[in-house]
Amino acid sequence: MNYVLKKEVFSKFVNSVLKEKGIDFIAPVKSEQNDIIKFQKLISFSDLCLDKNAYYPLKEWFFKKNEVLFEFKGDKITIPEKKPKPKIFFGVRRCDLNSINRQDVAFSEGCWDPYYFLEREASTLIGYHCFEKEDNYCFCGSVGLEDHYDLMFYDRGDYFLVEIGSKKGAWFLKQRIRFFKKTTERLSARKKVIKNANRLQKKNIAPFYDHKNWKKGVDLCLGCTSCNTLCPSCYCFEFKDKVNISNLKNGKRIREWSACQLKDFSEVAGNHIFRSDREHRFKHRIYHQLQYFNEKHGKHLCSGCGRCIRGCPTRIDFVGILNNMKTKKPNVKKPKK
Ligand code: SF4
Ligand code: SF4
Known part of the structure; x- marks a missing residue:
């Protein structure tokens, strides 16, 4: 049933949800200083901005930039008690809903990450559908997005059509x-198509890893x-131990965001760096996004x-670089007549 x-x-x-005690309403808000849109706690309905997608992603609400995993005093380890406040995330676009789903996959693969999932379980995701690409950088129509939401809002002029996607919704x-x-x-699925967003023409980028055109991006x-x-x-991410300088037995272990574009990200003991040159780091990000993860998880x-x-x-x-890459035609000799 739709609503x-x-x-x-x-x-x-919105104002009635804002008045509810015990929950936060997080939504896109435009900064008065620089016009940049960011998800933040909504204080007033007039601050809600649904004109464009947020410049910054939602991920920091679940996968914290910097998080204390435990503290240690000698042999004693204390895990901080976390009770995240329930949060309603409103105005989340289809691309970002899919990215949250991919992070759910990543943080439950092999072992279930309690720090991430405590925040996810406290969240309700309310989507806001785009009917047209936002700008020439979007290519969500090329990557096979799925439905992942608790509720989805479709703007139909003087009303929103609302679809339910989960029990929570x-x-x-x-x-x-x-x-x-x-x-x-x-x-219908046809009416939900995000227009002009099918910019990436290649469905399989595997044959292009050694293509000379990557240089156009790598050099910049x-x-x-x-x-x-x-x-x-x-x-x-990476782990860091911050120790108390006056007593090296005491300190805390912190998880911090990291980046595959950093040279030392792939450095291991003995100073060996797996991706020591920029070209490999540059291509690794794109191949992880468009090939390796897909080979493992089917999406x-x-x-x-x-955004990148x-x-x-x-x-x-x-x-654009990928679209302009051509595969070499196989050198097949014509049989002599
Ligand atoms: S944003 Fe990424 S691709 Fe662009 S210059 Fe920085 S590291 Fe390179
Ligand atoms: S790789 Fe770029 S386009 Fe793809 S999800 Fe990340 S920021 Fe968005």
Whole structure:
């Protein structure tokens, strides 16, 4: 069953959730200083900005930039008690919903990460569908996005059509049912297509690893890691032990974001660096996003949000670079007549 939320009651709906005690409402908000849109705790309905997707991804709400895993005093280890506040994330685009799903996969692979999943379990994800690409950097239509949401809002002019995607979403809606009305309206898969977002032409990039055109991107890459930081799917991290300098037996272990574009990211004991040259680091990120993860999990890590191109200081468009790569035609000799 789908529901309708009329725009005339939309502000009342948001304001009523904002007044609820014990939950935070996180939504895209535009900065007054630099016009950049970021997910943050919404204070007032007038701050909500659904014009464009957020420049920064949502991932830091679940996969913290910097997190204390445990503290140690000699042999004694203490794990900080975490009780995340329930959070409603509103206005999450289809690309970002898929990226959260890929991080769910990454943080449950092999072992279940309690630090990440405590935050995820406390979250309700309410999507906001794009019907058209936001700008020329988007290519979400090329990477096979799936449905991953608790609720999904589709803007239909003077109302939102609301789809339920999970029990959590159904429960959230039921608690606020006074704002919604049942409807038999359905959107077909064709009507949900995000227009003009099918920019990446290659479905299999494996044959292009040694292509000479990668140089066009590699020569411009500064190794700044903005692409990793802005990517909603990237999940590399490293551990650091911060010890008390006056008593080296006491300290804490911290997990921090890291980046495959850093030379020392692949450094191991004995000073061996697995990806010591920039070309391998540059290609590794793209191949992890568009090939390796897919080989392992049957879906792309990349959600085609375009942030890594939009936010790259030298605007390296790896999609355009890939599109312009041609495979060599096999040298088949024609049989003599
Ligand atoms: S953002 Fe651009 S310049 Fe910076 S590391 Fe990534 S590809 Fe290189
Ligand atoms: S690799 Fe780039 S386009 Fe793909 S999800 Fe990450 S930031 Fe978005």
